[in-house]
Amino acid sequence: DQQVKQNSPSLSVQEGRISILNCDYTNSMFDYFLWYKKYPAEGPTFLISISSIKDKNEDGRFTVFLNKSAKHLSLHIVPSQPGDSAVYFCAARGSLNTGNQFYFGTGTSLTVIP
Amino acid sequence: ETGVTQTPRHLVMGMTNKKSLKCEQHLGHNAMYWYKQSAKKPLELMFVYNFKEQTENNSVPSRFSPECPNSSHLFLHLHTLQPEDSALYLCASSQDPAPQETQYFGPGTRLLVL
Numbered sequence: 364d365q366q367v368k369q370n371s372p373s374l375s376v377q378e379g380r381i382s383i384l385n386c387d388y389t390n391s392m393f394d395y396f397l398w399y400k401k402y403p404a405e406g407p408t409f410l411i412s413i414s415s416i417k418d419k420n421e422d423g424r425f426t427v428f429l430n431k432s433a434k435h436l437s438l439h440i441v442p443s444q445p446g447d448s449a450v451y452f453c454a455a456r457g458s459l460n461t462g463n464q465f466y467f468g469t470g471t472s473l474t475v476i477p
Numbered sequence: 478e479t480g481v482t483q484t485p486r487h488l489v490m491g492m493t494n495k496k497s498l499k500c501e502q503h504l505g506h507n508a509m510y511w512y513k514q515s516a517k518k519p520l521e522l523m524f525v526y527n528f529k530e531q532t533e534n535n536s537v538p539s540r541f542s543p544e545c546p547n548s549s550h551l552f553l554h555l556h557t558l559q560p561e562d563s564a565l566y567l568c569a570s571s572q573d574p575a576p577q578e579t580q581y582f583g584p585g586t587r588l589l590v591l
Contacts, residue, residue: 365519395576406481406567406582407520414577452520456576464533465580467520 366390367455369468377476382440384471386453389434393455397465398427398438401450410451411438443475480504481583483568489589490558498553498586500568506581508574509551511543512567514585520567526551527574558590 368387376382384398394415399407413420413427413436420427426439440447450472454465481502490496502509511523525533526545540562542554551568567585571578 367519397579399582404486404584406483406569406584408582409579412577412579454520458576464522464525464535469517469519 364389365468366393366466367453367468369451369453369471371471372469373472373474375474375476376443378445379442382438382443382447382473382475384438384440384451384453384473386436386438386468387434388436388455388466390455390457390466391434392457393466394458395456396427396429396436397454398425399452399454401452401470407452440473443473445475445477448473448475481568481570481581483566483583483586485586486584487587487589489591490555491591492558492560494558495554495556497555498566498568498588500551500553500583502549502551502568502570502581502583504570504581506570506572507548508571508578509545509548510569510571510580511551511553512569512582514565514567515561516564523553525574532574555588558588560590563588563590 397412398410400410401407429436450470452470454467456465484499509526512520514520523537524543529545544552565585568583569580571580
């Protein structure tokens with residue numbers, strides 16, 4: 364059973380507007396979360412992370428929000444740019460009792476329309 | 478060359494063939510990983526190596542055989558694969574396997590088993 368879920372396979376947003384990508388997880392032991400971005404024919408590249416001691420982390424146009432009670436995180440991109448068009452993966456991991464691995468979602472394909 | 482490289486980028490093999498995937502990282506990292514990404518499924522961790530020692534085997538069938546001769550190189554030897562093994566195989570590296578360490582991915586090898 365998938366422990367990290369991205370229920371929206373795709374998202375289209377107008378350039379300049381906000382993109383919101385969502386991710387849900389089931390394992391309450393997860394305490395570290397990341398977002399990766401993947402362009403076609405390239406490997407995923409790290410975008411931004413957040414640990415469970417925070418509820419928000421911001422890096423330029425990218426902000427990740429964590430709602431531990433809802434087991435939900437989201438990535439906000441504002442303003443969205445055409446170069447942001449890519450597949451975005453969220454991943455989660457626990458420091459204890461969850462094994463030595465990240466659990467990934469299936470990805471959300473973001474298209475930013477010029 | 479910098480980052481994480483993988484060869485070949487594409488591979489087509491029959492079920493009786495033996496082939497190897499190669500991964501090389503130029504980042505001075507100590508941990509290396511093999512992931513599998515099947516269509517519409519999340520990335521699945523296969524193997525973890527830390528300082529050339531295998532620390533994780535995520536219940537991978539024995540027809541996949543990893544080899545890590547040094548901290549910079551990682552191989553995945555393939556033999557008697559099945560069509561359902563067709564997938565994108567991604568290599569990654571990190572400074573060490575700790576949760577907060579960012580994993581850097583290669584571009585992947587797209588494998589098709591006929």
